[in-house]
Amino acid sequence: MPVLPPDFVRNMTRLLGGETDRFLRSYDEPRSYGLRLNRLKLDERHSLIPALTGLFGLRPVPWCPDGYFYEASARPGRHIYHAAGLYYIQEPSAMIAAELLDPVPGETVLDLAAAPGGKTTQLAAKLRGEGLLVANEIHPARAKILSENVERLGIPNAIVTQAAPQELSARYPETFDRVLLDAPCSGEGMFRKDPEAIAEWSEEAVETCAQRQRDILPHAAAMLKPGGTLVYSTCTFNTLENEETVADFLQRFPEFRLLREERMWPHLGQGEGHYAALLRKDDVSQEQGRRPAGMPARREGGKPRKGKGAEPPEASALSSYVAFAQESLPGFRLPPHGQPLVFGDALFWLPVPPGSAVTPASLRGLKVPRPGLHLGDIRSGGRFEPNHSLAMAIPAEAARFAADFPAGSAEAAAYWHGESLPAPPGAKGWGLAAVDGFPLGWVKASDGQCKNRLPKGLRSP
Ligand code: SAM
8 A cells, every 4th residue: 555645544534434444445456447439430339349348358437338447458558559549548437527527419518627638538529520629728738738639539629728717718708518627636536546646645735726626617617608517527535625616616606506426436436536516507697797808819829821912821721721632532521610720831620610609719819739620731832731630530431542551560560650651552642541440640652652641759669
């Protein structure tokens, strides 16, 4: 058993009473490992699922239909299927929060504290590519990891922002059908997984976290539409950051009701522990003064690219993309809702449903690491170069050709390593490299060779 802070043990004894010994004995057990299959790529009946089950020793997580426990020795994070975005490694109890929020395709959803992206990718799978998911993370380095995970899992309808909660709530009052606040917390449920969480724990840290949660929650609430639902979750055990934070919130915001509360405990189930509360906002007009006022729009970050004369840059960028797609992506159509957006040389497809308050103008002045699906970049002479994100968001069959190899083959390993591949007969220009039918990235074929266009940072060591 790790050495636990005495104040933590005392608090848990007060909370759990006769159950405390059983709880403390869970620290002698090995931690649990989980992954969630990516339904954007693998539907429930996909023929690869039995193979994955055998390969990683998968066993279903009872509270999450796409979740599985895996054997520690299986190391799915190192497998080429991970690079292909077939699953997301996620602590099993953490899967409860997005299950509780349970968005449906077409909704507008906000994940306010989203990095590294476990719950974002889970919410995206539930949206099935329809509707809009805004995934926000305040810390720049963590926002980058979040954005990479959104890319790897091939999520076509997500915008990644890097903002403080108050910056977002000023722009998006009553905008989202569902909001998740997976709050920064004292991480008591991380103790088996991460010994540093033990070293960082103190009663003062718990109090600081509780105060921060009470500061963030009103912003999450302000962005929810009347009648919408909000999940507040943490991976900690103390009541100050959980039930008491929710009770304090309900007292300050009587338009909210508590619908359900879930506690996951490491001694009562398989998982590290989690808390999640599902709240609904009444469908009546809000009192004045609760909502932060709108902020003036201002653009920073990526510089808008000037088009020729009065033509917006989006028009010429989109025609470059269309020329590329006609030749190289005969089986892919841009999502029906949305609009093109140019940031510098980059062309994105902003996945906004009709009437949404999340418009290009509303994003001005915000840091937006990923304003939708990154289609590609406009090179000299208007030449279009597809981005890796597009490869991950489309099926292999959408491309003019795919160099497809089985997992475990020398060719699949060589592509992942950054090497060229032999081109399929007659292949020319842009195509995909794939493993067992799932895209890994772009290739460019000429003279019987496929040049490797997998970004350097994503290649296997
Ligand atoms: N939902 C994520 C997932 O499932 O992968 C985990 C989120 S983690 C529990 C909480 C996040 O809140 C961290 O990424 C942290 O950087 C962020 N955070 C820290 N301080 C914050 C603040 N004041 N406002 C908003 N987010 C904050």
